[in-house]
Amino acid sequence: MSPVAVVPAIRCTGLVKRYRDVTAVAGLDLEVRAGECFGLLGPNGAGKTTTVEMLEGLAAPDDGDIEILGMRWPEHEHALRERLGVALQETRLADRLTVTEVLRLFRSFYPRGHTVEEVLAVVALEEKRDAWVEKLSGGQRQRLALACALVGTPDVLFLDEPTTGLDPQSRRQVWEIVARFTRGGGTVVLTTHYMEEAERLCDRVAVMDHGRILALGSPRELIASLGADEVVEFALAGGAPAPVEAELVALAGVRAVRRDGPRYRMTVDEVHRAVPGLLALLQRRGVEMTELVTHHATLEDLFLSLTGRHLRDA
Amino acid sequence: MGEYLRPLMELTLARLREQLRQPEVLFWVFAFPLLLAVALGVAFRNRPPSPIRIAVAAEPGSRAAADSVGALLAGTPRLAVAVLPASQAAERLRQGSVALVVVPGNPVVYRWDSTRADSRTARLVTDDALQSALGRKSVRAVADRTVMARGSRYIDFLIPGLLGMDLMGTGMWGLGYAVVDARKRRLMKRLLASPMRRSQYLLSFVLARLALLGPEVMVLIGFAMLAFGVPMRGSLAGFAVVAVIGALCFAGLGLLTASRARTVEMVSGLMNLVMMPMWVLSGVFFSSANFPAAMQPFIKALPLTALNDALRGIMLDGASLAALAGPVAICVAWGVVSLAVALKIFRWV
Ligand SMILES: Nc1ncnc2c1ncn2[C@@H]1O[C@H](COP(=O)(O)OP(=O)(O)O)[C@@H](O)[C@H]1O
Ligand SMILES: [Mg+2]
Numbered sequence: 077m078s079p080v081a082v083v084p085a086i087r088c089t090g091l092v093k094r095y096r097d098v099t100a101v102a103g104l105d106l107e108v109r110a111g112e113c114f115g116l117l118g119p120n121g122a123g124k125t126t127t128v129e130m131l132e133g134l135a136a137p138d139d140g141d142i143e144i145l146g147m148r149w150p151e152h153e154h155a156l157r158e159r160l161g162v163a164l165q166e167t168r169l170a171d172r173l174t175v176t177e178v179l180r181l182f183r184s185f186y187p188r189g190h191t192v193e194e195v196l197a198v199v200a201l202e203e204k205r206d207a208w209v210e211k212l213s214g215g216q217r218q219r220l221a222l223a224c225a226l227v228g229t230p231d232v233l234f235l236d237e238p239t240t241g242l243d244p245q246s247r248r249q250v251w252e253i254v255a256r257f258t259r260g261g262g263t264v265v266l267t268t269h270y271m272e273e274a275e276r277l278c279d280r281v282a283v284m285d286h287g288r289i290l291a292l293g294s295p296r297e298l299i300a301s302l303g304a305d306e307v308v309e310f311a312l313a314g315g316a317p318a319p320v321e322a323e324l325v326a327l328a329g330v331r332a333v334r335r336d337g338p339r340y341r342m343t344v345d346e347v348h349r350a351v352p353g354l355l356a357l358l359q360r361r362g363v364e365m366t367e368l369v370t371h372h373a374t375l376e377d378l379f380l381s382l383t384g385r386h387l388r389d390a
Numbered sequence: 391m392g393e394y395l396r397p398l399m400e401l402t403l404a405r406l407r408e409q410l411r412q413p414e415v416l417f418w419v420f421a422f423p424l425l426l427a428v429a430l431g432v433a434f435r436n437r438p439p440s441p442i443r444i445a446v447a448a449e450p451g452s453r454a455a456a457d458s459v460g461a462l463l464a465g466t467p468r469l470a471v472a473v474l475p476a477s478q479a480a481e482r483l484r485q486g487s488v489a490l491v492v493v494p495g496n497p498v499v500y501r502w503d504s505t506r507a508d509s510r511t512a513r514l515v516t517d518d519a520l521q522s523a524l525g526r527k528s529v530r531a532v533a534d535r536t537v538m539a540r541g542s543r544y545i546d547f548l549i550p551g552l553l554g555m556d557l558m559g560t561g562m563w564g565l566g567y568a569v570v571d572a573r574k575r576r577l578m579k580r581l582l583a584s585p586m587r588r589s590q591y592l593l594s595f596v597l598a599r600l601a602l603l604g605p606e607v608m609v610l611i612g613f614a615m616l617a618f619g620v621p622m623r624g625s626l627a628g629f630a631v632v633a634v635i636g637a638l639c640f641a642g643l644g645l646l647t648a649s650r651a652r653t654v655e656m657v658s659g660l661m662n663l664v665m666m667p668m669w670v671l672s673g674v675f676f677s678s679a680n681f682p683a684a685m686q687p688f689i690k691a692l693p694l695t696a697l698n699d700a701l702r703g704i705m706l707d708g709a710s711l712a713a714l715a716g717p718v719a720i721c722v723a724w725g726v727v728s729l730a731v732a733l734k735i736f737r738w739v
Contacts, residue, residue: 132583134739154585162583168575172411173404184400185584187393208411228584 083146085110085232085263086131091140093126093287100126102287104140113254113264115274117375118284119387124267125165127284128234131265132162145231158186161230163221165237165267171210175201175220178209179227186228199223199253215246222253233257235266239273251277269387271375283379290382299373304331304343306370307377308350311339313364319357327353332381338366343373343381397586401594405568406601418563419602423556423610427549430675431618434544441470442512444490445479447501455494459520463492466519469512490516542706546621549614550701551674553607554636558668558694560606561640562647562661565595569648570657579739588738596641603637623708631711632704635718636697639725643693646728649736668694696720 086108093101101123108114116124129135131142133149133156142149147156170178179192196202199219204212212220218238225233235254239247247270254277258264268274274281275295283291283298291298299305312318324333324342329350331343344350347370358365379387409415446463448456460473474482482488483501489512493499500516502509522528572578581591614620622629647664651657671678671685672694681689689695696717703709703717711718 134579134583157583157585160583162580164576164580164583167577167580169577169580170404170408172408177404177407181397181400181404182584184397185586224580 083110084108085112086114086142086144086265088131088142089140091127091130091142092138093123093130093135094138100287101130101137104287104289106282106289108263108265109280110263111258111261112279113258113266113277115278115281116265116267116284117269117271117274117281117379117387118267119269119379119385122269122284123287124284125236126287128236128265128267129164132160132234133157158228159231161225161228161233163218163225163233163235163238165240167221169209169217169221169224172208174206174208175212176205178220179223182224183227189228190226192227195223195227198226198256200249213246215242215249218242218246218250219253222250226253226257230262232263232265235264237267237269239268239270247273271379271387274375281375283375283382285379285383291378295375298375298378302331302343302373302378302381304345305373306344306347306350307373308342308344308347308354309340309367309369310354310365311367312358313366314338316361316363318363319361323357324354327357329353334380334384341380343377394587394590398590398594398597401586401590402597402601405594405598409564409568409598409602419556419560419606420609423552423606424613427545427552427610427614428617430548430552431545434548441468442490442508442515443470443472443488444492444512444516445482445488446471446473446492446494447476447479448473449476449493452494459492459494459498462523463516463519466515469515469519492516492520545614545618546706547677547702548675549611549618549620550705551672551698553610553633554672554694554698554701555669555674556606556610557603557633557636557697558640558665560602561599561637562644562665564599564602565641565644566648566651566657566661567654568595569645570651570654573652573737574654582738592645592733595645596638599637599641600634603633607633620705622705624704624710628711628714629701629704632697632700632714632718635721635725636693636701639693639697639721639728642725642728642732645736646732649732652737668692671695673698691720693721693724696724 084107086106089105091101091104091106092099104123104127106114116122116127118124126135130137131144133153136149144156145159149156173181175196176192179195183189183192183195190198196205199222201216201219201223204216209217209220222235222238225235233254238254239250242250251273254264254266264277266273266277278295280292280294281298282289291301293301318338321333321335324330324340327350329344329346330353331345334341342350342354351368351370355365376387379385444463446456446460456473460471463469463471472488476493479488479491480501483491483503486506489506489508490500490502493501498520500513502513504510569578572581578591582588611620611622615622643664644661647660648657651660668674671681671689672692673679674694678686678689678695700714700717700721703714
């Protein structure tokens with residue numbers, strides 16, 4: 077490996093941002109490698125937007141140090157802005173400008189970059205080139221925002237919740253565009269509260285909550301850190317005395333158990349041994365099961381095991 | 391240089407396109423001042439003086455005397471004479487539908503209400519007509535000229551004021567609303583995340599404002615000159631300079647009111663607070679000379695007063711720019727100071 081390759085695209089240490097009575101970001105250290113897709117995964121209010129806006133030079137940190145592509149805010153502001161692409165969370169770029177007009181405007185800010193035609197093709201909006209922005213669907217608007225971020229051929233792309241509120245098909249289109257950018261050697265920092273998005277797109281993920289990083293690694297490593305591959309969720313009918321957590325953990329193949337009223341969630345190594353054991357135990361007790369689901373462990377399960385809360389409704 | 395100008399041009403174009411594609415903007419900028427000019431022009435058009443109504447009272451049994459007085463007065467310009475039974479004439483006077491009642495006899499009695507202006511006029515006109523009809527001669531020949539000259543009618547006073555008010559409204563609303571809207575929907579932040587320069591952003595608003603100024607002024611002034619014959623006595627170049635300075639002055643004020651506000655409600659409130667006193671005080675619809683002398687220095691220092699004075703000076707009095715240095719300097723000062731403060735306190739993100 078050449079020494080150049082290990083110079084990080086982004087490095088920040090001890091990043092802090094406070095608003096009146098909340099500490100939005102509470103001492104964050106991050107390194108994003110050149111050419112990787114890095115995800116900040118966390119529920120609403122975790123501090124993701126605050127973090128990326130500090131990295132983008134749009135908010136000043138109260139404390140800490142940021143270095144991007146070997147440069148710093150605010151000394152190298154103009155040079156940095158020419159090399160970064162940004163899509164903010166929830167921006168209405170225009171109402172009554174056409175797609176082409178918006179792209180021509182953004183293209184005019186950069187000394188080099190794609191032509192409007194090229195970038196229209198990248199985000200597959202050729203057919204909408206003359207439509208007013210207010211007439212676009214949510215997915216089309218998001219692709220236009222991506223096009224504006226890409227038109228200056230950036231080295232680093234920041235995407236804040238690029239697929240929030242989009243339907244599954246639009247979401248996959250956005251993923252495709254981002255994946256193509258990283259395949260071309262670009263560096264991406266994206267925030268999301270969708271664990272599928274982080275698992276699909278990101279080389280590495282930082283799981284965030286309350287302005288801190290709880291876990292950091294590739295999606296595979298993070299899930300493996302749960303020590304189990306599968307999750308078994310079930311619910312019991314009332315009446316007979318329900319089993320306690322200790323009894324369930326004692327079953328063969330079960331790693332951990334979490335109970336929330338009548339609902340249980342077990343992380344397990346081997347579903348084929350854990351489930352028969354569970355059924356046998358319930359039968360002996362005469363307890364009836366009302367629901368049973370098993371699935372591969374995900375980042376959602378990791379978040380749950382770290383915080384006791386779900387990503388979506390935290 | 392081109393590197394700086396291209397984004398500036400694109401930003402200006404984007405701003406103009408967004409404005410021109412909104413029917414409500416077109417209405418407020420172009421149609422509303424015209425409608426106001428037409429409405430006020432019609433309401434206050436100069437009419438020929440209306441006749442004064444008087445009655446001749448016919449006491450029971452002396453109808454003939456009343457008729458002869460009526461005949462003497464009939465045909466007097468500006469008098470409409472009716473011969474009525476005495477009781478009816480008295481009632482009409484009470485109701486105000488006649489200004490004076492003539493009671494024939496010796497002496498002839500004029501019955502009228504000295505607090506009514508039309509009665510006082512009727513007294514003079516009637517007596518003059520009656521005495522002349524009975525043979526009194528004028529000692530010296532006189533002639534009447536009622537004033538309807540271009541340049542001194544209400545509409546002539548009104549149009550420059552409307553233009554000033556329009557320049558204020560468009561400048562403040564055009565900039566203030568757009569800035570706050572861009573801030574609220576995070577477009578401003580998104581633009582700042584690109585290599586765009588802040589000065590390009592702000593200048594684009596000013597350029598877009600100036601681009602609309604030409605058509606806006608020409609529509610109103612062109613209409614007023616054609617439809618009402620409002621004069622343009624000074625030089626067109628001087629007029630253009632004053633209009634541009636006025637527009638820039640209020641663009642600066644608009645930027646200042648929008649420099650911190652995060653919501654449209656907030657900026658609308660601030661703008662109304664700034665504009666309301668000027669609508670009343672700055673001589674748009676009636677002369678600001680109507681306000682007490684103690685208020686005059688304050689009123690004169692308001693930017694809209696200065697702009698209206700300058701516009702009237704050029705259009706109605708044919709004044710040169712040099713002669714209008716005072717009001718023009720006031721506009722420039724307001725513009726420069728607001729812009730400087732706005733830049734200092736502007737909320738970019
Ligand atoms: N401008 C602000 N003023 C006050 N509090 C803020 C502001 N922006 C964010 N916060 C608070 O900081 C925390 C983190 O917010 P944010 O970074 O937007 O989280 P996320 O993007 O992960 O949803 C939240 O508690 C939020 O309420
Ligand atoms: Mg956010």
